[in-house]
Amino acid sequence: MATFQRHRLTPWILLAPQLAIVAVFFFWPAAQAVLQAFYVEDPFGLGRTFVAFENFTRVLASAEYYRALGITVAFSIGVALGAMALALLLAVLADRVIKGAHAYKTLLIWPYAVAPAVAGVLWMFMLAPELGLVSAWLGALGIDWNHQLNGGQAMALVVMASVWKQMSYNFVFFLAGLQAIPRSLLEAAAIDGAGPWRRFWTITFPLLSPTSFFLLVMNSVYAFFETFGTIDATTAGGPGGATRTLVYKVFEDGFVGYDLGSSAAQSVLLMLLVGLLTLLQFRYLERKVQY
Amino acid sequence: MRYRRPGLDIASHAVLILALLAFCLPVWLAFTAATHDQASLYTSTAPLWFGDQGLGNFRSVLSEPVARLGTDVTRLLLNSTVMALGIACGKIIIAILAAYAIVFFRFPLRRLCFWLIFITLMLPVEVRIMPTYKIAADLNLLNSYAGLILPLIASATATFLFRQFYLTVPPELLEAARVDGAGPWRFLKDILLPLSKTNIAALFVIMFLYGWNQYLWPLLITTESDYMTIVVSLKRLLSSADNLVPWQAVMATALLAMLPPVAVIVLMQRYFVKGLVDAEK
Numbered sequence: 001m002a003t004f005q006r007h008r009l010t011p012w013i014l015l016a017p018q019l020a021i022v023a024v025f026f027f028w029p030a031a032q033a034v035l036q037a038f039y040v041e042d043p044f045g046l047g048r049t050f051v052a053f054e055n056f057t058r059v060l061a062s063a064e065y066y067r068a069l070g071i072t073v074a075f076s077i078g079v080a081l082g083a084m085a086l087a088l089l090l091a092v093l094a095d096r097v098i099k100g101a102h103a104y105k106t107l108l109i110w111p112y113a114v115a116p117a118v119a120g121v122l123w124m125f126m127l128a129p130e131l132g133l134v135s136a137w138l139g140a141l142g143i144d145w146n147h148q149l150n151g152g153q154a155m156a157l158v159v160m161a162s163v164w165k166q167m168s169y170n171f172v173f174f175l176a177g178l179q180a181i182p183r184s185l186l187e188a189a190a191i192d193g194a195g196p197w198r199r200f201w202t203i204t205f206p207l208l209s210p211t212s213f214f215l216l217v218m219n220s221v222y223a224f225f226e227t228f229g230t231i232d233a234t235t236a237g238g239p240g241g242a243t244r245t246l247v248y249k250v251f252e253d254g255f256v257g258y259d260l261g262s263s264a265a266q267s268v269l270l271m272l273l274v275g276l277l278t279l280l281q282f283r284y285l286e287r288k289v290q291y
Numbered sequence: 292m293r294y295r296r297p298g299l300d301i302a303s304h305a306v307l308i309l310a311l312l313a314f315c316l317p318v319w320l321a322f323t324a325a326t327h328d329q330a331s332l333y334t335s336t337a338p339l340w341f342g343d344q345g346l347g348n349f350r351s352v353l354s355e356p357v358a359r360l361g362t363d364v365t366r367l368l369l370n371s372t373v374m375a376l377g378i379a380c381g382k383i384i385i386a387i388l389a390a391y392a393i394v395f396f397r398f399p400l401r402r403l404c405f406w407l408i409f410i411t412l413m414l415p416v417e418v419r420i421m422p423t424y425k426i427a428a429d430l431n432l433l434n435s436y437a438g439l440i441l442p443l444i445a446s447a448t449a450t451f452l453f454r455q456f457y458l459t460v461p462p463e464l465l466e467a468a469r470v471d472g473a474g475p476w477r478f479l480k481d482i483l484l485p486l487s488k489t490n491i492a493a494l495f496v497i498m499f500l501y502g503w504n505q506y507l508w509p510l511l512i513t514t515e516s517d518y519m520t521i522v523v524s525l526k527r528l529l530s531s532a533d534n535l536v537p538w539q540a541v542m543a544t545a546l547l548a549m550l551p552p553v554a555v556i557v558l559m560q561r562y563f564v565k566g567l568v569d570a571e572k
Binding site: 111172 | 299300303304306307310311314316317318320321324332333336337339384385386388389391392393395396397398401404407408411419420421422423424425426430441442444445446447450462463465466469474475476478500503504506507510511522523525526529536538541542545548549552553555556557560563564
């Protein structure tokens with residue numbers, strides 16, 4: 001790569017805005033979070049005492065934390081699998097019809113632009129007890145829907161709203177991945193007598209694995225963090241903590257419960273978790289994926 | 292092709308169209324609900340067809356202060372627009388400059404700067420929310436546009452994408468420019484920026500959506516309705532302690548909240564898809 005070499009000051013001028021913003025709004029708060037995790041703040045915010053790892057042991061010993069962890073895992077699996085399976089099915093169909101694939105893409109892409117909180121509100125209306133259309137349909141089937149009381153249904157609500165929004169993102173990638181698969185491979189298999197089902201599982205699906213893996217990571221990150229808006233606008237972690245994910249718990253303990261030390265410790269644990277996921281993505285899983 | 296089966300094609304179209312309808316259902320119901328008045332909404336289940344209010348509910352939320360919000364939705368739309376544009380433009384500008392420095396210059400500590408910037412890719416704002424809030428409060432940024440915008444610019448997604456793109460620029464271009472006597476600023480302005488036009492458009496779409504759809508940060512940092520964004524306002528509209536949820540107003544506001552980002556994604560779809568697929572590389 002050719003470069004400018006004799007300019008000593010220019011690169012620093014160019015970098016200054018980015019470095020300043022990152023320092024003030026990223027490193028400083030991240031360092032604060034780490035520091036805070038080792039202190040206990042007194043309830044009036046007047047002082048704090050160093051407690052070493054007590055915040056962590058307290059968090060890791062609480063049943064609430066493991067419950068939130070379990071809920072986060074269940075929620076992420078639900079969202080990632082739901083959004084990916086649905087997107088893959090539709091992408092495969094859109095890919096095979098050829099005529100209209102582009103039109104379907106245009107018509108399916110827009111939910112991606114809808115804010116998670118707005119998606120949650122739209123679904124909450126459809127499933128509102130007494131008022132909602134879908135909850136009325138479910139009622140006719142004998143299912144008494146009330147996500148304000150039933151934890152499982154509250155979870156289903158946020159999963160559906162999140163899947164609805166995320167599906168279009170996955171669809172775009174799966175369609176692009178499918179269109180990149182050489183037609184000759186599929187034709188050869190067809191001539192050898194493989195039916196559509198067999199062709200999909202032995203050719204298409206393995207060739208899509210890089211896309212699928214990338215999407216799995218993106219969907220997990222989405223389910224972990226971006227769905228905060230969906231959860232807060234619809235169930236607010238309830239009923240009885242049935243939709244309280246790890247991120248929601250950080251928010252709740254920090255801003256509602258004012259337990260700053262615990263909230264910070266949870267933040268640090270989350271950072272470690274995300275770091276681990278990223279590492280896993282780069283080091284381990286990527287090699288196993290067939291290209 | 293030999294293996295085409297017309298029967299399967301028809302079935303595929305049928306499933307796709309069904310899926311499309313199912314995907315549009317939430318928005319359709321929101322639209323029909325927004326054209327009813329509250330009394331008729333609460334008499335039966337949600338209507339599948341329009342009511343007698345026409346666009347009256349939209350007009351009233353846009354022009355009159357909405358109960359529980361203390362301001363009209365026009366103001367909220369303005370706030371969201373300022374925030375989304377601020378984040379999109381701010382990110383793109385600082386990213387172009389920073390990526391330019393990292394790719395086209397050699398200077399001491401370059402690798403360190405690279406890592407300092409790119410480590411931010413790993414931690415979304417939700418994770419460091421408490422201390423960031425504290426810092427924003429210390430800097431007097433609560434209830435201000437700067438407070439809404441600046442902390443959300445502190446991630447390196449855009450910088451990373453520009454870096455990837457700059458690495459594909461042929462080195463001969465830089466050499467030719469240098470031979471012709473162009474300095475770094477000239478090269479950036481006359482050669483690099485015109486080349487990055489589509490990347491800038493793609494990033495603009497992605498960052499605009501990112502900014503518009505933010506939830507947690509604006510929720511924390513805006514306590515006054517003058518700076519509240521429209522996405523955050525929905526929760527306030529819904530939280531009714533005593534009386535019934537005004538679904539017609541909620542749905543009108545929700546539709547107004549999704550209109551600008553959906554318009555951006557539909558109008559700039561070409562760039563958006565390109566931006567997404569580039570981000571993967």
